[in-house]
Amino acid sequence: MKTIIMAGGRGTRISELYPDIPKPLIPIDGIPVLEREICSLRDQGFTDIIITVSYMAEKIMGYFEDGRKFGVSIQYYHEIQPLGNAGALFKLKQQLTEDFLLLNADAVFDVDFNRMVKFHRQHNGLATLFSHPNSHPYDSGLLITDKNMSVIQWLAKEDLRPTYYKNRVNAGLHVISPKIFDMVNIDPEKIGTLDNISGKIIKVDLDRQLLKPLANTGKMFCYDSPEYVKDMGTPERFHQVEADFIAGIVNAKNLSNKQKAIFLDRDGVINKYIGFLRNIDDFDLIDGVTKAIKKINESGYLCIVITNQPVIARGEVTLSQLDEIHNKMETLLGSEGCYVDALYYCPHHPHKGYEGEIPELKIDCDCRKPKPGMLYNASEQFNIDLNNSWMIGDSETDIQAGKNAGCKTAFIKREPLANINSDVVVNNLLEFVETYL
Secondary structure (H helix, E strand, O other): OEEEEEOOOOOOOOOOOOOOOOHHHOEEOOEEHHHHHHHHHHHOOOOEEEEEEOOOHHHHHHHHOOOHHHOOEEEEEEOOOOOOOOHHHHHOHHHOOOOEEEEEOOEEEEOOHHHHHHHHHHHOOOEEEEEEOOOOHHHOOEEEEOOOOEEEEEEOOOOOOOOOOOOOEEEEEEEEOHHHHHHOOOOHHHOOOEOOOOOOEOOOOHHHHHHHHHOOOOOEEEEEOOOEEEEOOOHHHHHHHHHHHHHOHHHHOOOOOOEOEEEEOOEOOOEOOOOOOOOHHHOOEOOOHHHHHHHHHHHOOEEEEEEEOOOOOOOOOOHHHHHHHHHHHHHHHHHOOOOOOEEEEEOOOOOOOOOOOOHHHOOOOOOOOOOOHHHHHHHHHHOEOHHHOEEEEOOHHHHHHHHHHOOEEEEEOOOOOOOOOOOEEEOOHHHHHHHHO
């Protein structure tokens, strides 16, 4: 599979640190960022690489040459005249006869691309977008999907967005089918020439002209992953990325490596406990939770919510209403610079006899805590080492679920006299994080 890396940008915001070096050659702990990414691709079997270059192109081509010394084969497409971030794709169209990786060199990444390609092939779409939660969803491009992960709406930073939304951000990494070129009427020969009507150079915008039009067609999908992808476009973000490299966090987050997770119950751990939560207006974060989750995000642990929601089976809350409650949670967390990597809920309830209940959900399932089904599902999806992970909750069922899965457990005591056989007992999530992480 060919890999195209778009490395033509100027990196104007970070140029104050390295004014004489193109962004892809900026050293992170002594090694250029693009070299780290190429070596990661090589180690996964992606060795046929095309790099599109423009700004300080000679320095990039001079450093990597034909790629042989890095164990890969590199070709270049040199944009003398900037063609937009997708113009080069049309110039390379004849070489792109099969699905290909399209990566943005502006992002620092370490991703198991074989997993992503497998997902792409299973869904048989024209494009698969790498999506993840980040610490600033309020000023990022958001992707809204259906239950099958098909993108139904793409919200740019300037677009009006709903009050509450899932923290699912486009990360600039893609798997693309060459059939996508057939979806647009663009003449490759005209790209880079002067448009007679506007008087401007004809360019092609990847998002607006190729990808966003696929929204709500069933041909574009999201691949959700908690792996490391960050923009290092500002000095502050660069220093954070370098610190993460030095700490080993960047490589460790690649899903080919075993992960460790902090599993959180929802009610009484993240939001204030009021019994069965049925109304979105009753959802309020516990004081200190955003600070605690931010520390989890920075620690290298995945932050995953595991919650029983019998109100669904009882007919008291619809699935769409529950989704909106969780969107509120993700929006509130995101506004404070933190996020959860994934969320699992059990909609079942074994006891029958409730007015308005949903009969098909009134079952004895494998996912309802204290059974460990949701933790097992998360472990399979994200390659988690459960023995090196924690389950944190405020009930005996939370603690038992964690023990059944092989996790260490932390009990948050709501009642002063509560006595549960957990590994540790704390008053709240922040106390756990500050004491044990």
